[in-house]
Amino acid sequence: MRIRQNVGILLTAALTVGLVGCGGNGNNGGNTSNNASNSANSSSSNSSSNSSNSSNSSNTSSNSNSSNTSSNTSSGEIGTVDNLKITAFNWGWDNADPAKDVVLPELTKRLGMKNLTYDVIKTGGYDDVVQKLQLWASTGGSDWPDIVTTGSDSRTKLILNNLGETGKLEDLTPWLEKYPNVKKAVEKLLPFTSDPHDGKIYSIAQNFSNMQAYAIDQPTIWIRKDWLDKLNLPLPKTVDDLYNDLKAFKEQIKDVNGQPVIPYAAFGENFRNMIKLFFPPDQNDGTGVWYTDADGKPARSDVSQPENLIRALTFYNKLYNEGLIEKEAFTLKQGQIDEKGNQGRYGAVHGAYWEQANPFTDSIKKTDPKAEFVGVQLYDPSIASGPSLPKFRLEAWSLWAVKAGLPKEEVNTFFKTLDYVLSEEGTILTKYGLEGQQWERNAGGKIVDTKAFFDETQGDWNKRAHFGIDVYSFIPNYDALIKNQAPSGYELRQDMIETWQNLGSKFPTEYVTDPQRYVEPGDAENKATVGQSERYKQMVAKAVTAKNPDDIKKLVLDWGKNVKALGYDKIVAEREESAKSIHLENLK
Amino acid sequence: MTTLAEAQTSSVTNTKPTLARRIMRKVWEQRWLYIFTIPGIIFFLLFSYYPMVGIVIAFQDYNPVKGYSGSEFVGLENFKTIFNLPDFTNALRNTVIISGLKLLIGFPATILFALLINEIHQTVFKRVVQTISYLPYFISWVIAAGLWYKMLSPDGGLINEMLTRIGILNEPFYFMGSTQAFLPIVIFTELWKNIGFNAIIYLAALSGIDPHLYEVSSIDGASRIRQIWHIALPGIRGTMVLLFILSASGLMSAGFDQLWTMGNLQVQEVGQILDTLILSYLRNSGGFMGLSLGATMGVFQATVGLILFLVCNFVAKLIKQESLI
Numbered sequence: 001m002r003i004r005q006n007v008g009i010l011l012t013a014a015l016t017v018g019l020v021g022c023g024g025n026g027n028n029g030g031n032t033s034n035n036a037s038n039s040a041n042s043s044s045s046n047s048s049s050n051s052s053n054s055s056n057s058s059n060t061s062s063n064s065n066s067s068n069t070s071s072n073t074s075s076g077e078i079g080t081v082d083n084l085k086i087t088a089f090n091w092g093w094d095n096a097d098p099a100k101d102v103v104l105p106e107l108t109k110r111l112g113m114k115n116l117t118y119d120v121i122k123t124g125g126y127d128d129v130v131q132k133l134q135l136w137a138s139t140g141g142s143d144w145p146d147i148v149t150t151g152s153d154s155r156t157k158l159i160l161n162n163l164g165e166t167g168k169l170e171d172l173t174p175w176l177e178k179y180p181n182v183k184k185a186v187e188k189l190l191p192f193t194s195d196p197h198d199g200k201i202y203s204i205a206q207n208f209s210n211m212q213a214y215a216i217d218q219p220t221i222w223i224r225k226d227w228l229d230k231l232n233l234p235l236p237k238t239v240d241d242l243y244n245d246l247k248a249f250k251e252q253i254k255d256v257n258g259q260p261v262i263p264y265a266a267f268g269e270n271f272r273n274m275i276k277l278f279f280p281p282d283q284n285d286g287t288g289v290w291y292t293d294a295d296g297k298p299a300r301s302d303v304s305q306p307e308n309l310i311r312a313l314t315f316y317n318k319l320y321n322e323g324l325i326e327k328e329a330f331t332l333k334q335g336q337i338d339e340k341g342n343q344g345r346y347g348a349v350h351g352a353y354w355e356q357a358n359p360f361t362d363s364i365k366k367t368d369p370k371a372e373f374v375g376v377q378l379y380d381p382s383i384a385s386g387p388s389l390p391k392f393r394l395e396a397w398s399l400w401a402v403k404a405g406l407p408k409e410e411v412n413t414f415f416k417t418l419d420y421v422l423s424e425e426g427t428i429l430t431k432y433g434l435e436g437q438q439w440e441r442n443a444g445g446k447i448v449d450t451k452a453f454f455d456e457t458q459g460d461w462n463k464r465a466h467f468g469i470d471v472y473s474f475i476p477n478y479d480a481l482i483k484n485q486a487p488s489g490y491e492l493r494q495d496m497i498e499t500w501q502n503l504g505s506k507f508p509t510e511y512v513t514d515p516q517r518y519v520e521p522g523d524a525e526n527k528a529t530v531g532q533s534e535r536y537k538q539m540v541a542k543a544v545t546a547k548n549p550d551d552i553k554k555l556v557l558d559w560g561k562n563v564k565a566l567g568y569d570k571i572v573a574e575r576e577e578s579a580k581s582i583h584l585e586n587l588k
Numbered sequence: 589m590t591t592l593a594e595a596q597t598s599s600v601t602n603t604k605p606t607l608a609r610r611i612m613r614k615v616w617e618q619r620w621l622y623i624f625t626i627p628g629i630i631f632f633l634l635f636s637y638y639p640m641v642g643i644v645i646a647f648q649d650y651n652p653v654k655g656y657s658g659s660e661f662v663g664l665e666n667f668k669t670i671f672n673l674p675d676f677t678n679a680l681r682n683t684v685i686i687s688g689l690k691l692l693i694g695f696p697a698t699i700l701f702a703l704l705i706n707e708i709h710q711t712v713f714k715r716v717v718q719t720i721s722y723l724p725y726f727i728s729w730v731i732a733a734g735l736w737y738k739m740l741s742p743d744g745g746l747i748n749e750m751l752t753r754i755g756i757l758n759e760p761f762y763f764m765g766s767t768q769a770f771l772p773i774v775i776f777t778e779l780w781k782n783i784g785f786n787a788i789i790y791l792a793a794l795s796g797i798d799p800h801l802y803e804v805s806s807i808d809g810a811s812r813i814r815q816i817w818h819i820a821l822p823g824i825r826g827t828m829v830l831l832f833i834l835s836a837s838g839l840m841s842a843g844f845d846q847l848w849t850m851g852n853l854q855v856q857e858v859g860q861i862l863d864t865l866i867l868s869y870l871r872n873s874g875g876f877m878g879l880s881l882g883a884t885m886g887v888f889q890a891t892v893g894l895i896l897f898l899v900c901n902f903v904a905k906l907i908k909q910e911s912l913i
Contacts, residue, residue, distance in 0.1 A: 127871060134876070134879070137652045138653070140655060158875055158876065162654075166653060327742050330765065330852055330853040331737065331765060331852040331853075521874045526875040529874070530669070530673065530870065530873050534868045534872075535674065537853050538853050538856050541854050
């Protein structure tokens with residue numbers, strides 16, 4: 001009895017201690033956080049009171065790096081540290097493998113550091129990244145990493161600007177003045193990354209679009225050219241041509257098992273479609289795209305151009321009701337679409353230029369050597385006389401932010417790192433690895449993979465990442481890339497050459513200069529558009545699958561009325577005001 | 589003769605101990621029981637009561653950077669926003685309908701299933717049936733939804749193939765895209781997944797009934813149905829009331845996992861419930877308003893759940909003298 005009692009006591013004690021331990025950790029963490037937060041607050045208030053010259057703040061926060069030895073601390077010149085930690089996120093691709101990584105050790109050596117730590121936080125998806133940032137922010141900034149790269153969605157920008165305004169992030173303005181190369185690289189994007197309230201720069205672009213380096217994502221339809229050849233049909237140019245081709249696929253093509261094929265896969269979980277082709281260029285992309293209309297007012301085409309939306313949905317409704325479109329268009333996951341695509345069951349699919357159709361082609365070729373998807377761009381003859389090349393929207397895809405109150409030597413080391421990565425030498429190291437090991441120069445003097453490296457990685461981005469290739473490209477130098485990079489094997493594929501010919505041009509030639517395309521949603525818009533993209537998708541699904549096409553007109557008109565009733569006019573007024581602070585002079 | 593000392597002693601022993609002393613004595617007598625409850629109490633304080641502080645977000649324009657103390661207090665503004673969401677009424681109706689149907693069909697079906705299993709006397713068969721019936725419980729809804737999507741697919745799905753081959757359907761039917769078929773599918777899959785596991789509680793209650801009652805009744809000539817009606821059902825009445833009260837209080841939660849994984853754009857009209865509405869709407873919402881509105885929806889659901897719980901508990905007490913509190 002006594003033994004049982006003692007065992008009971010011990011078990012209870014163990015459980016209690018465990019639970020209290022859990023709670024205790026949280027409490028201790030909280031205390032530590034508060035202390036750190038106080039320290040950060042005091043330091044940040046110092047730095048913010050010190051006008052814009054926060055980089056001169058000599059506050060030493062309690063972070064681990066502050067104990068690093070400084071070097072080069074002669075008067076007037078800011079020294080550096082030899083340990084630096086950078087935090088980043090990864091929501092789905094491979095990290096560098098420390099056993100194979102050749103870039104980080106070399107980069108550390110070339111920067112003269114002892115230790116450059118690249119701390120990657122793996123998350124399940126991008127939403128988790130934003131949640132993590134919110135959590136860090138909710139600790140008053142105390143858990144916020146010293147130097148971090150984040151996404152650049154509106155929620156993240158709001159977090160960064162809020163943190164900056166409360167003195168928890170460093171104003172990077174003076175650092176950009178000190179490092180002109182870094183400033184030059186991100187200068188065009190500064191109007192979109194600076195805080196709209198105080199004009200300070202709490203984040204700078206980490207990775208961003210470039211008109212000369214990134215082929216534009218055109219509304220591309222990939223279609224089975226071998227089937228068209230078999231039926232003696234040319235590549236489609238208009239949406240009506242596409243309809244006729246899909247009809248021919250349905251009636252005349254059978255798959256390897258002798259079963260009818262599915263002419264066209266659209267929508268799916270990524271909601272891929274051609275609706276924007278039924279509108280003037282750059283005026284429709286679901287519900288999120290605003291443009292400046294002929295009267296100079298902000299407008300959204302799903303509301304302001306109902307006739308075009310009705311035409312688009314009627315076209316899709318015809319395809320659906322005639323069995324030319326995947327029956328499960330609104331329930332299939334991308335993986336299921338890929339499965340059917342790889343089996344050669346689709347006649348046409350959507351995809352950006354870099355994805356989807358080529359793997360389908362490679363897969364189908366195993367059983368059907370003639371199989372080939374090629375990309376085409378279509379237009380709607382009732383509003384256009386030919387396909388148009390979209391204009392280029394300059395945007396940051398990810399951002400850098402630096403915690404306020406760090407030792408200036410640490411921030412200096414970070415900017416030195418960026419400065420080095422921006423150099424041609426740094427770009428080549430971080431993008432291609434080491435000469436002779438991962439890359440060599442071809443006869444034209446361009447960089448290509450060594451045979452051994454190509455054999456090992458087969459050009460696969462994830463496998464290349466194990467070696468650190470393209471992992472530490474902290475900021476892109478597009479001039480260096482364009483100068484050195486040889487066309488990839490992918491670009492030399494026959495189907496890609498033909499696709500580029502069909503698309504007309506690989507690179508856009510003009511920037512989007514409509515300020516409405518750059519305005520961030522404000523409070524009124526955030527409130528009035530809760531759930532709107534989801535409801536838009538539901539409306540499209542209803543319209544496309546409607547048994548009676550006459551229902552489509554009512555659905556679209558009701559949609560417009562509901563959007564207006566939820567505060568469309570308030571958003572127009574808010575956007576008109578916001579557009580005044582968008583300066584695009586450097587894009588013209 | 590009673591001496592003075594004896595009288596004094598007697599008066600002391602006759603004095604009733606104070607309430608506090610009595611409580612303390614009782615606590616001391618049952619000290620081990622109280623000690624054993626400590627981990628549980630700490631657990632609930634830490635993980636259930638302490639997080640309740642977060643409810644304050646529902647009444648604020650919450651900004652994580654400013655925290656609870658710095659965020660602006662907006663009163664019931666968030667509740668107004670939630671109730672004015674264009675699909676709120678529809679989602680509320682769907683929630684009540686789906687929950688109601690699950691309760692209406694699932695509750696008696698589980699009891700019936702438990703009674704049927706209880707009537708099986710072949711041990712091996714009984715165990716096989718039980719195991720098969722509760723295995724789906726351990727499959728996550730993500731996998732279960734994938735399985736049902738595949739089986740019900742109009743493009744080579746098992747069920748469509750079967751129905752077209754035996755001539756019930758002329759051509760494959762798109763079950764998961766049909767608003768008429770969706771609700772029956774939801775109820776059926778819910779039963780398929782949970783009936784076996786939920787029946788365990790009733791089976792445990794049934795096994796607690798004195799077997800002599802069955803023997804005596806069979807001597808008196810009671811049929812199996814009579815035995816179920818007069819012995820088994822009254823024997824598990826307490827369990828039934830308890831589980832009904834708990835199920836009814838969850839009326840505002842129609843099964844997020846199931847509806848999130850099985851729902852799709854074509855059936856949102858009947859498949860969108862409050863939980864999925866708030867997640868799908870706020871996942872991509874701008875600013876920080878998603879945090880406040882999510883908390884607001886939680887408070888709304890919990891409040892309605894609590895009211896339902898108290899009402900059901902009161903009614904059960906009134907009718908059958910059985911209740912949880």
